[in-house]
Structures are given as C-alpha cells and as structure tokens.
Amino acid sequence: MGNVFDRKDRGIREHRLSYGQGPAALRNQESLDKEKNCPLHIAVTGEHGSGKSTFVNAIRGLDNTDEGAAPTGSVGTTEDVRPYPHPNHPNVTFWDLPGIGTSKYPSAEFVELVRFERFDFFIIVSADRLRENDVKLAKEIQRMGKKFYFVRSKIDNNIRDKESRQREFDAERTLMLIRENCIQGLQEQGVRSPQIFLVSSFELHLYDFPLLADTLERELPDLRRDAFLFSMPNNSLEMIDRKKTAFHSKIKYFAALSAAVAAVPLPGFSVVVDFILLAAVVSQYVSGFGLNTSSLNKIASLATLMKKEEGYRFIPVFVIPVTMGLSFLTTHRALNICLNALASDAGRVFRKALS
Structure with a gap:
C-alpha cells in the first residue's frame, strides 16, 4: 500500500511541476506554515499589585474568572515565571514574570534567572509611579538591545479619583x-526615549491601549507581526479593519494553492481539497476576529460556490490551465465573501459590546 501511495504522490508532484505550479505552490505553503507557526514570546513584569496579571488576561481577551486566566489578587501573586498561551493562538505566549528584587529573584540575578533572551519584547506594568527596580529592568533590557514598553495600569481609577476631587475636571489634560510626569521621571533616571501607555485592563477600548497594540504590531518583525495582530482583542473598529486587511493579503496565496491542486487530474480530488482548505482558512478568520465557533457555519454558504466549480473538474487534461484559473478565481471569491461576512460580524459584536 505504501508503494501505491508513494507513486500517487509522485504523480501529483510531477503533474504540478509540468504546469509550473509545483515549486510556487510549495513555496506558498511553506511560507504560510512558517508564518502561522512562528512563536511570539511576550514578557509582562511589574511589582505586586501593579495589575500585571489582570493585564495578561485582558490582552488575551480573558476575564479574570475565565478558565486559563492568570491568578489575580493577593492569592495570585506571581512568585515564578509563568507562561500563558493565547487561548486561540497557542504560538503566542504571554509570560507573567515575578517582580524584580524579590528574595527568589534578586535584582543582580533577575535577568539570568528568568532567561531574558527567550522573550521578543517586554511590557513593564506599574499602577502608579515607576519604581527603582522598574528602571533597573528597563536599563538592562535596553542594554541587551531589546524592546520594552511601560504600561501605567489602572488609569481608570486615577481618572475617577481626580474627577471626584476637582470641580473643573479635564480628563485629557489629566x-x-x-x-509627561512618567516620561520626565524615567528620562531623569537615564532611560532613553521611554514609551509610556496609559491603560485600563477593564476598558481596553479607552485611553492608550489601541495605541499600544498599534505600536507593538508596527515594531515587530514581519513574521511575528500578524501573529500578534490576530491575537489581539477587538478593542476598536480600526483593529478589526487591520485584521481584515492582513487576512485579505493572504487570500491570493490560498487561491494559488487551490489552483495548483486543480492541476491534478483525479476526479473529485480538487473539490475535496478545496473544502478542507476553505474550512481551515475560515477557522483562522473566526479565531482572529475572536468570534464564536458557531460562526463557522459561514462555510456552508460556500458549498454552492464550490459545487458550481465542480462541473469543470472532469474536463480533458489539455484544458487543465483553464481549470486552474477557474479554481483560483472561485477560491479567491469564496474567501473574500467569507472574510467580509466575518469582519462584519466582528464589527457588530464590538458595537453591541460598547452599547
């Protein structure tokens, strides 16, 4: 049996190559696989009570009480390095680090003990003014040539407190x-060009979280950029549009894979592969937009489109290039329809949550 399948596989590869599609299709597939499986490790650190565990949950789209959430409060004090994979994107991991300067992780040994080299970038969380240990950590990260970002958490509490005490309150000025105070304080302590983001983990659509997400996405290497983008919660309609644009840019590659498979003269083979391909890609859309799995029912609407194409699969070999073109166009159109529908669903969910 193994020899039969080996011969069949060789025949498929040879047929692809005969129409110039094999190498390109394989390169497309390898590129997509590499991007999909590219690991991203994000370190989040800060002193006890800074709100870093709540931030780790919020950035993964989880509530503090959800399954898989990082423990919060006095009981959940981080005493060790703990990985928290994204629930829908396991290649993206947020690491909840203990505060620097504890008995188990003294300042002098902190970098070596937590193995800084494995992290792609760092987020340093503070609930009020940045501490001496936060500055030490930032300088060490800077010395290693890695990116770091300061998050001033619980900013919603700061705003409410000041509003209750001031007769003429100006939120934007506050x-x-x-x-400005955070930036000035860090610069005075020798931190070069600090990036400060004011965030509420319970209201990610407010304050600086959208700017933080945009900055992190922009400053990441290409392979990790989309992995980060798709793992982000939908905190704005702009975020949903960026995800849609990123997904759309890859449709041509999936359509090219469909066209390559269409070159194989096996009755029904291309249709089956296309259904599998579409289901897998639409699943990525659902995860990326943070929608419920019930949204996968959108794939059913594609069945009619694919059935229309099926009639072209049993034509003579000499017109296979025509079949490949039809396969490319049909898959491209089907994925566009599904992407537009799911992006629209994500927008409706976001607007409903705000209202």
Whole structure:
C-alpha cells in the first residue's frame, strides 16, 4: 500500500511541476506554515499589585474568572515565571514574570534567572509611579538591545479619583500630565526615549491601549507581526479593519494553492481539497476576529460556490490551465465573501459590546 501511495504522490508532484505550479505552490505553503507557526514570546513584569496579571488576561481577551486566566489578587501573586498561551493562538505566549528584587529573584540575578533572551519584547506594568527596580529592568533590557514598553495600569481609577476631587475636571489634560510626569521621571533616571501607555485592563477600548497594540504590531518583525495582530482583542473598529486587511493579503496565496491542486487530474480530488482548505482558512478568520465557533457555519454558504466549480473538474487534461484559473478565481471569491461576512460580524459584536 505504501508503494501505491508513494507513486500517487509522485504523480501529483510531477503533474504540478509540468504546469509550473509545483515549486510556487510549495513555496506558498511553506511560507504560510512558517508564518502561522512562528512563536511570539511576550514578557509582562511589574511589582505586586501593579495589575500585571489582570493585564495578561485582558490582552488575551480573558476575564479574570475565565478558565486559563492568570491568578489575580493577593492569592495570585506571581512568585515564578509563568507562561500563558493565547487561548486561540497557542504560538503566542504571554509570560507573567515575578517582580524584580524579590528574595527568589534578586535584582543582580533577575535577568539570568528568568532567561531574558527567550522573550521578543517586554511590557513593564506599574499602577502608579515607576519604581527603582522598574528602571533597573528597563536599563538592562535596553542594554541587551531589546524592546520594552511601560504600561501605567489602572488609569481608570486615577481618572475617577481626580474627577471626584476637582470641580473643573479635564480628563485629557489629566492624562497628558500623567504621561509627561512618567516620561520626565524615567528620562531623569537615564532611560532613553521611554514609551509610556496609559491603560485600563477593564476598558481596553479607552485611553492608550489601541495605541499600544498599534505600536507593538508596527515594531515587530514581519513574521511575528500578524501573529500578534490576530491575537489581539477587538478593542476598536480600526483593529478589526487591520485584521481584515492582513487576512485579505493572504487570500491570493490560498487561491494559488487551490489552483495548483486543480492541476491534478483525479476526479473529485480538487473539490475535496478545496473544502478542507476553505474550512481551515475560515477557522483562522473566526479565531482572529475572536468570534464564536458557531460562526463557522459561514462555510456552508460556500458549498454552492464550490459545487458550481465542480462541473469543470472532469474536463480533458489539455484544458487543465483553464481549470486552474477557474479554481483560483472561485477560491479567491469564496474567501473574500467569507472574510467580509466575518469582519462584519466582528464589527457588530464590538458595537453591541460598547452599547
């Protein structure tokens, strides 16, 4: 049996090559696989009570009470390095680090003990002013040539407190002053060009979280950029549009894979592979937009499109290039329809959550 399948596989590969599709299709597939499986490791650190565990949950789209959430509160104090994979994107891991300067992780040995080299970038969380240990950590990260970002958490509490004490309260001015004070304090302690983001983990659509997500995405290497983007919660309609644009840019590669399979003269083979391909890609869309698995029912609407194409699969070999073109166009159109529908669903869910 093994020899039969080996001969069949060789025949498929040879047929692809005969129409110039094999190498290109394989390169497309390898590129997509590499991007999909590219690991991203994000370190989140800060002193006890800074809100870093709540931030780790929020950035993964989880509530503190959800299954798989990082423990919070006095009981959940981080005493060790703990990985928290994204629930829908396991190649993206957020690491909840203990605060620097504890008995188990003294300042002098912190970098070596937590193995800094494995992280792609760092987020340093503080609930009020940045501490001496936070500055030490930032300088060490800077010395290693890695990226780091300061998050001033619980900013919603700061705003409420100041609003309750001031007769003429200006929220924008208050935020500006907090940000400027943080930057000035860090620069005075020798931190070069600090990036400060004011965040509420319970209201990610407010304050600086959208700017933080945009900055992190922009400064990541290409392979890790989309992995980060698709793992982000939908905190704005702009975020949903960026995800849609990123997904759309890959449709041509999936359509090219479909066209390559269409070159194989096996009755029904291309249709089956296309259904599998479409189901897998639409599953990525559902995960990326953070939708419920019930949204996968969108794939059913594609069946009619694919059935229309099926009639072209049993034509003579000499017109296979025509079949490949039809396969490319049909798959391209089907994925566009599904992507538009799911992006629209994500927008409706976001607007409903705000209302």
